[in-house]
Amino acid sequence: MNTQNIIGRIKQKERGAEKALFVHFAPKVMTICRRYASQDAEAKDFLQECFLLIFSKIDQYDSAKGSFEGWIHRVSTNRILELYRKSTKQVKMTYPDTLPEPILSQESFQMIPRQQILEAVQQLPQGYRQVFNLYIFEGWSHKQIGAALNIAETTSRSQLNRAKRILKNKLQKKITIQGYERKLA
Amino acid sequence: MRENWLEEGLRDKLEGFDSELNLEEAWDALEQKRSEPKGRRLGWLWIVTGSLLLIGSSFAIYQLTTNETPEMVDVPVKVDVSNVIGQEKVVLLDSENALLTEKIFEAQSQMPESSSNRNYQSQQQDTPIRNTQIITPKSLDYTTPSSYFVSTPNIDNNQNDRTTDDQVTDSDVSTEIGQSVALNQSNLVINQFTLLEGVTAKLQRDSKQVLKFKFANFGRQDRVKKSKSIPQFVGVDFGFSPITNGQILADEKAIDAVSANLYYKKHLSNSFYLKVGLGLDRYTTRIEGSESNTSTSIEPNQVVERVIYQDGTIENILGDGEVTTTETTTYQLYNSYQFISVPVVAGLRIIDRAQTNIELEGGMATTISSQYDVKEYDPTNGGQVNQVADLNLRNTSIFSGLLAAQWNYHPKSLSRLGVFMKVGTRFQLNDISSEDTFNVDKFKSYQLGLGLQYRL
Numbered sequence: 001m002n003t004q005n006i007i008g009r010i011k012q013k014e015r016g017a018e019k020a021l022f023v024h025f026a027p028k029v030m031t032i033c034r035r036y037a038s039q040d041a042e043a044k045d046f047l048q049e050c051f052l053l054i055f056s057k058i059d060q061y062d063s064a065k066g067s068f069e070g071w072i073h074r075v076s077t078n079r080i081l082e083l084y085r086k087s088t089k090q091v092k093m094t095y096p097d098t099l100p101e102p103i104l105s106q107e108s109f110q111m112i113p114r115q116q117i118l119e120a121v122q123q124l125p126q127g128y129r130q131v132f133n134l135y136i137f138e139g140w141s142h143k144q145i146g147a148a149l150n151i152a153e154t155t156s157r158s159q160l161n162r163a164k165r166i167l168k169n170k171l172q173k174k175i176t177i178q179g180y181e182r183k184l185a
Numbered sequence: 186m187r188e189n190w191l192e193e194g195l196r197d198k199l200e201g202f203d204s205e206l207n208l209e210e211a212w213d214a215l216e217q218k219r220s221e222p223k224g225r226r227l228g229w230l231w232i233v234t235g236s237l238l239l240i241g242s243s244f245a246i247y248q249l250t251t252n253e254t255p256e257m258v259d260v261p262v263k264v265d266v267s268n269v270i271g272q273e274k275v276v277l278l279d280s281e282n283a284l285l286t287e288k289i290f291e292a293q294s295q296m297p298e299s300s301s302n303r304n305y306q307s308q309q310q311d312t313p314i315r316n317t318q319i320i321t322p323k324s325l326d327y328t329t330p331s332s333y334f335v336s337t338p339n340i341d342n343n344q345n346d347r348t349t350d351d352q353v354t355d356s357d358v359s360t361e362i363g364q365s366v367a368l369n370q371s372n373l374v375i376n377q378f379t380l381l382e383g384v385t386a387k388l389q390r391d392s393k394q395v396l397k398f399k400f401a402n403f404g405r406q407d408r409v410k411k412s413k414s415i416p417q418f419v420g421v422d423f424g425f426s427p428i429t430n431g432q433i434l435a436d437e438k439a440i441d442a443v444s445a446n447l448y449y450k451k452h453l454s455n456s457f458y459l460k461v462g463l464g465l466d467r468y469t470t471r472i473e474g475s476e477s478n479t480s481t482s483i484e485p486n487q488v489v490e491r492v493i494y495q496d497g498t499i500e501n502i503l504g505d506g507e508v509t510t511t512e513t514t515t516y517q518l519y520n521s522y523q524f525i526s527v528p529v530v531a532g533l534r535i536i537d538r539a540q541t542n543i544e545l546e547g548g549m550a551t552t553i554s555s556q557y558d559v560k561e562y563d564p565t566n567g568g569q570v571n572q573v574a575d576l577n578l579r580n581t582s583i584f585s586g587l588l589a590a591q592w593n594y595h596p597k598s599l600s601r602l603g604v605f606m607k608v609g610t611r612f613q614l615n616d617i618s619s620e621d622t623f624n625v626d627k628f629k630s631y632q633l634g635l636g637l638q639y640r641l
Contacts, residue, residue, distance in 0.1 A: 019212055022208070022211075022212055022215065023208050023212070026206055026208060026211060026212075027203035027204050027205075027206050027208075028202075028203055028204075030203075030204035030206050030211075031199060031202045031203065031204045034204055035199065044211065044214065047211060047215075048211075048214060048215050048218045051215055052215070052218065052219060060577050082616075104191075106190045106191075106194070109190070109191065109194050110194065114198045114199065114202050115205075117195065117198055117199060118199060118202075118204075121195075121199075136192050136195055136196065137195075137196065137199070137200065147432065147437070150626065164191060167191075168191065
């Protein structure tokens, strides 16, 4: 797909150009939304908000500053964080201080399908999930995450570690269940 | 170490992963959402527009109602002249013919001999009548103390030889025979009535006649009085904020703010006022941080194996081993944000003394222009600092709430000029960020200011 061509057509308000862009990038943006959302319905809401912003701000995209895909990624991430900040819904989840030591191995991890990994990320507590995503996928430092989420840098570190532990345990559980399912089959 | 197999594995599996999605259904949902009205944004606009309309209409209603010509009431004035005993008695009556005040002039003693035969026909005189006698009412149920300037024709009294030109000019007063005195009913104060050139008063020295005067008050006197009781000011102030917080970039911390305001203030009553002006605010922020670069190299004499014997001794086996070196670079940047805004403020004077008063005020400032001098850290370029010309931040329509308490001092020696000190807060209400950056914590500042204001 010629991205510059589509951007130009969108700027000229050409009918169908926006849909072409949506069809091309929506699956990727949906992955970002699913990583941050706790369930698919929320992810779909995020997807709509992200594309509404992308369409309204597409004039501001400067190809000299980077790829269009990177711009879309950045816009989507910031939009999702903004939606979380504006959300009055506060999800408070408590996890035990002592989590079982995860035994997930690298080999086992490679066997897990992508969709199940995504589901495991979605099941992380909201705060942990944001820190986890910003650190792992956006490459932010703990200081940046702390400032963005209005939490202490040390909180960001500890939430990341706890998120990784929870995730490993969830993934391990999935492998165990799959093993039982195979045996039962 | 930031890198490990889990993090790498997650990135490999999920970055660039296309989620399964019913694209047609998702597009239809997006189109439907786009067609919905923007309720929240409209709500904001309604609040702002409504507030401005409320303030504007209050001001307009006030202006319209107070610019009307005051209702006039006729009060008859009776001048009782008796020359038999050489006295002239001026009597001021109210509308029900009750006595308001009277004054007796010792005409004979005050007048030179040559003018004793006067006939009160001022039209026949070559020069205007300029003699004025002050009559101060002894007991009048008026809200404002006042003095009356009553002209009596041809009383040549040195003490009373006050020209009425000034008073006439100030009050635009004229009198006509055969009519009544028109007074401002709103405060029922008779300021002045004067016999002027052109007045015909056909009086006999030994007879009693009733003269009726009328003020032709064109409203100027009322306007002068109103401007004294409902003041207007222009002022300028400078403020510094020792407590400021907020950020636009992720690692940013606001450190101080300064402001300067030029304003016009108009009282709508003795205690309530509106203020509009032009303000300049400047925030300075700091970004502090560090960035680490980790490199790995093979170095000799490294512990490559550790052997623990049964007796508990430990032997380190040395050889060429991997050494990780971390270089940490710290940086500190200062950014600045300037805003020009139009503040609209309503205030209440809560304590009012002769020379000092305290006011509380609150309102909203709308940014009409802004400029950003932003430096951004670029970790991909060895920690170099890039000057960012345009972060696509919002330049106008940034709304801020304003709250302040102001102490005014008007020393007698400075006449109309006064000084004031104020403490206040300014808090940004909406977001200035673009999608490249985001404004996590909107700017807030607690300001201490000093200023001058001049009473118009």
